[in-house]
Amino acid sequence: MPTSHPSETTEFATNQWQQGELVEVEITDLSDSGDGVGRFEQRVVFVPDTVTGDRVLVRLIRVKPQYAQGKVHELLTPSPHRIRPGCIVADKCGGCQWQHVDYDYQLSAKRNHLVQALERMGGFRDVDINPVLNVSEPLGYRNKATYPLRRSSTGQVQAGYYQKGSHQIVNLNQCPIQDQRLNPLLSEVKQDLQTRGWGIYDETLHRGKVRHLGLRIGRHTGEILLTLVARDANLEGLEEQAQTWLTRYPNLVGVSLNLNADRTNAIFGKETRTIVGQSYLKEEFAGLKFQILPDTFFQVHTEQAEALLQVILSELDLQGHEIVVDAYCGIGTLTLPIAKKVKMAIGLEVQPEAVEQAKLNAELNRLENVTIETGTVEKILPLLEVHPDIVLLDPPRRGCDPAVIETLRDMKPERIVYISCNPATLARDLKMLCESGAYKLERVQPADFFPQTAHVESASFLRRNDG
Numbered sequence: 001m002p003t004s005h006p007s008e009t010t011e012f013a014t015n016q017w018q019q020g021e022l023v024e025v026e027i028t029d030l031s032d033s034g035d036g037v038g039r040f041e042q043r044v045v046f047v048p049d050t051v052t053g054d055r056v057l058v059r060l061i062r063v064k065p066q067y068a069q070g071k072v073h074e075l076l077t078p079s080p081h082r083i084r085p086g087c088i089v090a091d092k093c094g095g096c097q098w099q100h101v102d103y104d105y106q107l108s109a110k111r112n113h114l115v116q117a118l119e120r121m122g123g124f125r126d127v128d129i130n131p132v133l134n135v136s137e138p139l140g141y142r143n144k145a146t147y148p149l150r151r152s153s154t155g156q157v158q159a160g161y162y163q164k165g166s167h168q169i170v171n172l173n174q175c176p177i178q179d180q181r182l183n184p185l186l187s188e189v190k191q192d193l194q195t196r197g198w199g200i201y202d203e204t205l206h207r208g209k210v211r212h213l214g215l216r217i218g219r220h221t222g223e224i225l226l227t228l229v230a231r232d233a234n235l236e237g238l239e240e241q242a243q244t245w246l247t248r249y250p251n252l253v254g255v256s257l258n259l260n261a262d263r264t265n266a267i268f269g270k271e272t273r274t275i276v277g278q279s280y281l282k283e284e285f286a287g288l289k290f291q292i293l294p295d296t297f298f299q300v301h302t303e304q305a306e307a308l309l310q311v312i313l314s315e316l317d318l319q320g321h322e323i324v325v326d327a328y329c330g331i332g333t334l335t336l337p338i339a340k341k342v343k344m345a346i347g348l349e350v351q352p353e354a355v356e357q358a359k360l361n362a363e364l365n366r367l368e369n370v371t372i373e374t375g376t377v378e379k380i381l382p383l384l385e386v387h388p389d390i391v392l393l394d395p396p397r398r399g400c401d402p403a404v405i406e407t408l409r410d411m412k413p414e415r416i417v418y419i420s421c422n423p424a425t426l427a428r429d430l431k432m433l434c435e436s437g438a439y440k441l442e443r444v445q446p447a448d449f450f451p452q453t454a455h456v457e458s459a460s461f462l463r464r465n466d467g
Contacts, residue, residue, distance in 0.1 A: 017043065019063050022073055027054040030109045032117070032423065034097035034454030035069075045070050048164065049091060051101045052109075053079025081105040086139055086176050093170040095161035096177060096452040107132040107448060110456035114423045114446050122427035124434075128443035133307055138451035142178040142300045146214040146229075146267050147186070149193070149200050157194045159186060159213050167203065177452055182215045185226060185249060189213060192245070198235050206263050209235060214258070214267075214294055217251075218283035219302040224249065225281045227256045227294040229267060242275040254278035256294050268295045286310075286337040288365045296357060297330050301449045308447045308459055309337060312417055315445075315461050316390060318342055325388040325413075327377045327404070328395050332358035332370070334419075338392075339370045346388070347372040348380050378403035381411070390415045399425030405432045412438075416462040421455060430460060437465050 025038035027050045036050030038058075044067040047058050055077035058070035085091070085099035098106050111132050118124040135141065147159040150169045160172035173187040174180075190213075193200070199208040214227035226245060228235075235257075242255035254277035260269030272279075272294055280291040283298075286306050292298050299305035312334075318341040326335040329347030331354050339345035339362070347370065349355050355374045362370040373380050378401040391413045393400060399422065408416065416439060420426035433439045439462040449457040 017063055017068070019060055021060045023058055023060065024076065025056055025058050027052055027056065027079070030454070032113045032454060043067060047072060049100060051079045051081045051105065053081055089170050092163050093161045094164040095175065097454055098452050103138045103451065106451065107134055110448065111446055114444065114456055114458055117423035117427045121424060122431040124430065124441055127441050130443065130445045132456065133304065133311065133445060133447035135304060135448055135451055139176045140178070140180050141451060143219050143302050144216045144300050145175065145178045145182060146212050148212055149210055151200045157190050157200055159190050179217045179219065181222065181251065182217055182224070185215055189226070189245070192241060196237060196241060201231065211260060212267055216281060216292070216294060218281045220284040221282050222251045223253045223281040224251045225254050225256065225294050226252060227258055229258045229260050231261045233257060233259060233273065239275055246276050253281055258294065285333065288336050290331065290361050291357065291364065293357065297354065298333065299449060304447055304449045305333065308445070308457065309334060311445050312459055313341065316415065322389040323386055324390045324392065325384065326392045327381065328393065329358060329372065330354050332361050332372070334392060334394065335370060336362060336365060336367055339367050343369065344386070345370050346384065348377050349374065350376050377401070381407045387411070388413045390417065392417045392419065394419040397422040397425065399429050405429060408433065409438050412464055414464050418460040418462065420460070421457050423456065426458065426460065433462060439463065440465050
């Protein structure tokens with residue numbers, strides 16, 4: 001059993017359970033949020049910045065009767081899974097959780113989180129869960145980064161991610177997890193904002209103008225978009241500055257201004273204006289052409305999204321006669337590549353802007369067997385006049401509305417593919433789909449879309465039980 005550290009006995013007693021106390025803990029697991037998990041006197045302690053196998057002296061910072069949250073006071077014995085982070089501010093920045101964890105163990109932990117969720121919440125104990133689809137390079141993968149802006153106490157414009165557990169910005173001039181072609185823009189645009197003297201937003205006082213710097217790149221084309229998010233459009237010299245950026249950076253194809261005047265944590269407002277250049281970047285995905293706007297949802301790890309798509313296509317073994325419904329289709333990232341291999345593809349999407357982009361992207365690729373419907377999946381799916389052979393589900397983190405599950409159980413497509421970024425809601429929804437033997441969960445393919453974090457993506461393959 002973990003015991004109190006002998007050199008610190010004046011600060012605590014082992015029979016106490018108090019905020020500020022120092023306790024010695026061995027980390028035995030990683031939580032689904034990425035924190036290390038250990039026990040002290042049979043009570044659970046969650047400790048960020050640790051990994052299974054660490055022995056640490058922990059300062060308890062939040063105490064409940066049966067568990068506590070702590071922070072590392074001293075690393076006593078490092079785990080064999082612990083490595084030196086690839087970022088000099090990894091211990092402060094909240095952008096990553098696991099830069100101190102070796103990549104093979106990250107993959108093992110992610111698969112374990114998925115297994116545990118499916119077993120405990122879904123009741124699935126004999127399912128074929130494949131090893132996590134890994135990446136060749138777990139750094140430099142993000143095709144999009146949006147940085148909050150602040151002024152330092154000395155008046156310098158700062159951009160970066162929030163410090164863990166706070167709204168204090170960790171100022172960055174480069175970021176090892178974003179596409180490295182974006183780094184020059186991150187460091188230099190801050191200096192331009194400083195020179196221009198535009199007011200920088202203060203979230204506490206709700207004053208100032210420029211709130212965020214957004215950067216986005218086409219991984220395969222190299223085209224870059226730069227977006228400023230501001231409270232209003234009154235930025236003197238903006239067009240001149242935007243033209244300077246367009247001239248300075250050969251791969252920059254457009255500069256936009258997004259307007260967000262609300263007192264909110266949401267990054268983007270509803271209106272985006274193109275200042276110079278294009279309103280979109282061109283990207284290639286799975287052999288197709290896509291146009292992507294500054295605030296479009298598109299998977300941040302392009303290559304992994306392509307790899308998971310290939311797994312899906314291989315598993316489905318499409319013959320060309322199928323009717324496929326892609327629920328929560330976005331701009332058609334999965335709909336369009338699948339449409340090339342089936343009789344008809346129908347996308348369902350609630351956001352009108354994404355629907356317009358999906359339709360445009362279908363036209364760009366001369367795909368005439370694609371239909372995109374606007375509205376919520378729970379309302380549109382029951383009204384479809386065709387009976388799909390296959391339904392793809394790719395909902396947000398909260399999972400599917402229960403009405404969607406009920407419709408699928410009534411509709412009875414032969415195959416369902418459920419793509420998820422949240423093992424807990426995945427397990428809940430799969431359990432409902434498989435109740436009473438309506439469907440059988442055949443296998444699950446996890447994929448690492450977010451190296452250096454605890455997030456895990458997966459594709460689950462279900463087949464209708466006809467017996």
